[in-house]
Amino acid sequence: xxxxxxxxxxxxxxxxxxxxxxxxxxxxxxxxxxxxxxxxxxxxxxxxxxxxxxxxxxxxxxxxxxxxxxxxxxxxxxxxxxxxxxxxxxxxxxxxxxxxxxxxxxxxxxxxxxxxxxxxxxxxxxxxxxxxxxxxxxxxxxxxxxxxxx
Numbered sequence: 001x002x003x004x005x006x007x008x009x010x011x012x013x014x015x016x017x018x019x020x021x022x023x024x025x026x027x028x029x030x031x032x033x034x035x036x037x038x039x040x041x042x043x044x045x046x047x048x049x050x051x052x053x054x055x056x057x058x059x060x061x062x063x064x065x066x067x068x069x070x071x072x073x074x075x076x077x078x079x080x081x082x083x084x085x086x087x088x089x090x091x092x093x094x095x096x097x098x099x100x101x102x103x104x105x106x107x108x109x110x111x112x113x114x115x116x117x118x119x120x121x122x123x124x125x126x127x128x129x130x131x132x133x134x135x136x137x138x139x140x141x142x143x144x145x146x147x148x149x150x
Contacts, residue, residue, distance in 0.1 A: 004073055007081035011149045024070035027085070028077065037076045042107045044083060044150060050105035054123055055092055055139035056132035066090050066143060084149040094137040095119070102142060 001009075008023055029039035029051070042048035058065055070087045093102070095116075103115040123134045132138075 004081055011084050015149055023073055025072050026075055027072045028075045040074060040076050040082050043074055043147060046147060048107035050144045052140045052142050054126055055141050057130050060130055065141060083147050085145040086148045088144040088146055091142045092139050093142050095140055096136040105144060
């Protein structure tokens, strides 16, 4: 049994959840300008309650979009499970329509312009790797979540 399986089983037991509940996947939060596990700390402190991913990555990889209610294990950079989050909402929004209220939920930036500059750089790099081009109206998948176990 892996450390992830052990953590998941402990989560199920300690929360009284149905043993048939399944983990939808693993997440490891990383971003330019952050070192170590700063983003995981933001998640654990509930300062980070959302994230954006390019819709194109789901489309290119032919992966289904996440749905509300899905549960994910969050890992630190060392591969250790740190918490379980539950997806609260999933919305598709163009990059140029992201509001400061939405961007603030990522808990990483001090203003909308800084968020846009950093996110554009990330999207350009990701697009180069995955195979899409950044445009101001590129579709983003905006996911909100809450920590339900740590």
